[in-house]
Amino acid sequence: MIEARGLTRRYGPTVAVDALSFDVRPGSVTGFLGPNGSGKSTTMRLILGLDRPDAGQVRVGGRRYRELRWPLREVGAMLEASGSKAFHPGRSARSHLAALAAGNAIPRARVDEVLDMTGLASVAGRRAGKFSLGMGQRLGVAAALLGDPAVLLLDEPVNGLDPEGVRWIRNLLKSLAAQGRTVFVSSHLISEMALTAERLVVIGRGRLLADTTVAGLAAGSASLEEAFLRLTGGAVEYRGNTAKEATT
Amino acid sequence: MTTIAQTRVPRGRYGLPQAARMEWIKLRSLRSTWWTLALTAAGTVGIGLAVGLNSRDGSVDLTNNALGGVVPGLLLAGALGVLTMTSEYTSGTIRVTLAAIPRRPLVLAAKAAVFGAVTLVVGEVASFIAFFAYTATLGHGIAAPTLGQPGVLRAVVLTGAGFCLIGLFGLGLGAIIRHSAAAVAVLVAGVYVIAQVIGFVAHDAAAYMPILIVGNSLSTTRPVTCGTGGASCPHFLSAWAGLGVLGLYAVIALAAGGWLLARRDA
Numbered sequence: 001m002i003e004a005r006g007l008t009r010r011y012g013p014t015v016a017v018d019a020l021s022f023d024v025r026p027g028s029v030t031g032f033l034g035p036n037g038s039g040k041s042t043t044m045r046l047i048l049g050l051d052r053p054d055a056g057q058v059r060v061g062g063r064r065y066r067e068l069r070w071p072l073r074e075v076g077a078m079l080e081a082s083g084s085k086a087f088h089p090g091r092s093a094r095s096h097l098a099a100l101a102a103g104n105a106i107p108r109a110r111v112d113e114v115l116d117m118t119g120l121a122s123v124a125g126r127r128a129g130k131f132s133l134g135m136g137q138r139l140g141v142a143a144a145l146l147g148d149p150a151v152l153l154l155d156e157p158v159n160g161l162d163p164e165g166v167r168w169i170r171n172l173l174k175s176l177a178a179q180g181r182t183v184f185v186s187s188h189l190i191s192e193m194a195l196t197a198e199r200l201v202v203i204g205r206g207r208l209l210a211d212t213t214v215a216g217l218a219a220g221s222a223s224l225e226e227a228f229l230r231l232t233g234g235a236v237e238y239r240g241n242t243a244k245e246a247t248t
Numbered sequence: 249m250t251t252i253a254q255t256r257v258p259r260g261r262y263g264l265p266q267a268a269r270m271e272w273i274k275l276r277s278l279r280s281t282w283w284t285l286a287l288t289a290a291g292t293v294g295i296g297l298a299v300g301l302n303s304r305d306g307s308v309d310l311t312n313n314a315l316g317g318v319v320p321g322l323l324l325a326g327a328l329g330v331l332t333m334t335s336e337y338t339s340g341t342i343r344v345t346l347a348a349i350p351r352r353p354l355v356l357a358a359k360a361a362v363f364g365a366v367t368l369v370v371g372e373v374a375s376f377i378a379f380f381a382y383t384a385t386l387g388h389g390i391a392a393p394t395l396g397q398p399g400v401l402r403a404v405v406l407t408g409a410g411f412c413l414i415g416l417f418g419l420g421l422g423a424i425i426r427h428s429a430a431a432v433a434v435l436v437a438g439v440y441v442i443a444q445v446i447g448f449v450a451h452d453a454a455a456y457m458p459i460l461i462v463g464n465s466l467s468t469t470r471p472v473t474c475g476t477g478g479a480s481c482p483h484f485l486s487a488w489a490g491l492g493v494l495g496l497y498a499v500i501a502l503a504a505g506g507w508l509l510a511r512r513d514a
Contacts, residue, residue, distance in 0.1 A: 049350050050343055050514040066350040069261040079343055088278065088339040095277035096341075103270035103348035105258050143344060 001026055001182055002047060002151065006056030009042055009206075016042040018206035019056065024184045024199075026150070029177045031197030031214070032186035035232050039206035040186040041080050044155050048077055060151055072104040076144035077153040078137075085136055086143070089129025093120050093139050096128060097146060106147055118142040119168075133160030141169070151182040158192055170196045194224045202228065204235025267349050267358035274341075275332065275362055284328045285366070288321040288411065289374035295320070296378035297385055306390035311400045314382030314393070315407045315467035319440070321374060322462060325367050325411045326435045329418025332363050333505070334428040346514050353506045356423055360502055364416050371411025379404045399469030399487075406487055410462040413494040414439060417458065420501025423509050451482040456493060465490025 002024040009017040017039045024030045034040050045051040047058050049065035057064065060075050068074050079086055087096045097111045115121045118138040123131070128139060137160055144152055154173070158166045173196055177183045187193050193200065193214070200217055202210040209231050210217055214224065221227035275281055295317020303313060333356075336342035349355050383392035395401045418435050425431035443457030454460055464472045464484040472484045485493060 045343075045513075048343075048347050050346060052513065068350065070257060071262070071350055072348050073257055075347075077347055079340075086340045086344045088274075088335060088341050090278045090280060091274070092277065095273060099270045099273035099277070100344060100348050102273055103266050103345075104262055105266055 001062070002058065002060050002153075002184060004043070004047070004056070004058040007043065007046055007053050007058055008055040009039075009046060009051060009053050016206050017046065017053075020203065020206065020208055021056075022201045022208060022211050024182055024201070026182040027177060027180055028198040029173050029183045029185060029196055030199040030201060031193035032184055032201050032203075033188070033190065033193060033228060034186075034203040034209075035235060036188060038204050038232075038235065040188075040203065041155055042206075043203070044077070044079060044153055044186060047153060048075070048079075070104045070147065072100060072106065072147035072149065074147070074149050075151045075153065076147060076149040078140035078144040078155060078157055080155045085128075087128045087136070087139060090127055092125050093128050093131075093142070094124040096139065097142060100143055100146055104147055110146060110148070114142040114145045117145060134162060134165050137161055137165070141172070149181070152176060152184065154183075154185045156186055156188070158187065158189065166192070190225045190228045194218075202231055204232045207235070209235065262349060264354060264358060264361070267354050268361050270345075270348065271355075271358045271362040275366065280331075281328065284324055285370045288324040288328075289370055289377070291320040291324070292317045292374040293378045293381055296382045300382035300385035301387070303386055303390055304388050306388075309469055309472075310382075310386070310390070310393045311379065311403045311469045312463075312467050312472075314379045315375060315403065316463075317378060318375075318407060318410065318462055318467065319459060321371075322411060322414045322459060323436060323440060325371065325415040326418035326421075326439055327432050329363060329367070329415040329420075330422040330425075330431040330435055331428060332359060333419055333422030334426055334431055337426045338428060342514050352510045356419075356502065356506045356509055360416055360419060363419055364412050367415035368409060368412035371415075372405065372408030374411065375404050375408035393469075397469070402487055403467050403469050406466040406491055407462060409491060410466050410494065413491075413498045414458060414462070416498035417494075417501050420498060420503075420505040423505025424501065447482075453482075455482045455484045458494060458497060461485060461490040461494050466494075 005021050007017055007020040020043060032040055042051065046053050047060065047065065065071065065075065094111060094115065097114065098108065101108060101111050115124045118141050120135065120138055120142060123135065131139065137157060141157065144154065157169050161169060173183050173185060185197065197214055199213050200210065217227050218224040221230065296314050299313050299316050336345060345355055346352060386392045393400050395404065421435055422431045425434060439458045443454065443459045446457055447454040447460065465487050468487065
């Protein structure tokens with residue numbers, strides 16, 4: 001369970017996240033949708049306590065992130081791996097995971113388990129800097145799964161994955177949710193969310209636009225994409241002409 | 249709905265032991281750590297050897313000469329300290345680190361404990377090997393100093409500790425500045441370049457420059473004199489006072505770094 005209440009964060013004159021309130025419940029995959037620059041990554045960082053909110057608060061499992069006793073055993077996160085990676089290029093995947101495991105007293109055997117689950121076992125000893133984008137994403141997923149957490153946060157997890165990898169992530173997220181976990185996945189790919197998520201939290205310019213089910217959002221529109229574009233039409237910062245025509 | 253097969257969660261909460269174990273794995277799993285430490289020791293020993301082979305005057309502080317090769321090693325130890333922190337920002341690992349250990353000062357404390365211990369061991373090993381290598385190669389009828397003579401053991405041990413303290417100073421700088429190149433530049437300027445400049449223009453302040461503390465306080469068996477024209481010679485600190493000042497620099501840098509780490513966005 002993730003509970004955001006009035007979450008606000010400014011960077012200078014820019015309001016990145018604006019009085020955002022929503023709940024993410026266990027047992028289903030919740031998609032976190034919004035155009036580029038709408039505040040998805042900032043919200044993820046606020047949930048994890050990496051950035052501090054200017055107002056409001058967010059709780060995970062009833063506590064603020066900083067108050068968690070064994071954070072990785074309660075929340076697994078994979079952050080914006082497409083921009084800057086979240087591992088040192090000179091360190092092997094196994095050492096990266098072993099270090100994180102040690103930080104939260106997670107048994108060493110779990111490292112090999114998540115390496116197997118993510119298909120990285122055969123390259124676990126290689127320096128992660130040599131990994132392809134897709135392998136890097138898998139390492140990010142492995143780190144998120146390490147503590148067997150009840151809450152999972154994934155920021156754009158399918159970026160850079162091939163079709164087989166995309167399907168693997170989709171099935172993995174669904175099965176994690178089916179086990180009763182809270183799964184919160186940000187994406188700007190509406191079609192992918194249509195296949196993966198049951199619930200959607202949609203934001204634009206840092207504000208909540210919709211907190212609904214996939215079916216609820218699509219209702220009354222030709223497609224989910226159509227509904228999304230109509231909803232976010234006023235909240236897109238940069239737009240080419242063809243996209244504008246498509247929404248009118 | 250099926251329940252989650254949670255692995256057994258231990259009691260209590262993460263703390264310094266877990267954070268330190270994490271930092272130890274991070275430090276030892278990078279090849280660059282071991283290369284840098286090997287170079288640190290090799291430079292110190294190599295220069296000590298070269299000085300020993302070329303010594304012709306037995307009246308000087310021979311122990312100080314034996315430990316005369318510390319400058320490159322000290323800079324490397326400081327740079328490794330910087331990179332131990334800044335590489336987390338360069339690679340993005342800092343976000344994962346802080347997700348595992350959200351109490352941020354604990355992360356820096358763990359890094360300081362682990363990195364401090366490693367550089368202390370490497371520094372002592374380098375210092376002792378340099379001393380023995382120097383004494384073994386002394387020729388020209390000069391009687392080699394022994395560890396039993398007054399101040400000799402102190403000089404060798406405190407010089408080793410100098411590596412640890414400059415390394416920790418670098419770690420603190422890394423936490424303050426966060427960018428590798430900028431932090432290494434500040435380290436080299438602050439520890440070495442400014443020391444050289446101040447040595448020329450403000451003699452008394454020179455006694456407080458990190459690299460001169462190691463060279464003229466920690467590694468000496470007797471107070472440094474500046475030869476015949478010693479009127480303008482700075483009053484160098486005693487070995488223990490030098491250790492204290494160097495320790496203070498490290499503590500200040502780490503405290504400022506920890507304070508900033510806790511307050512800034514990661």
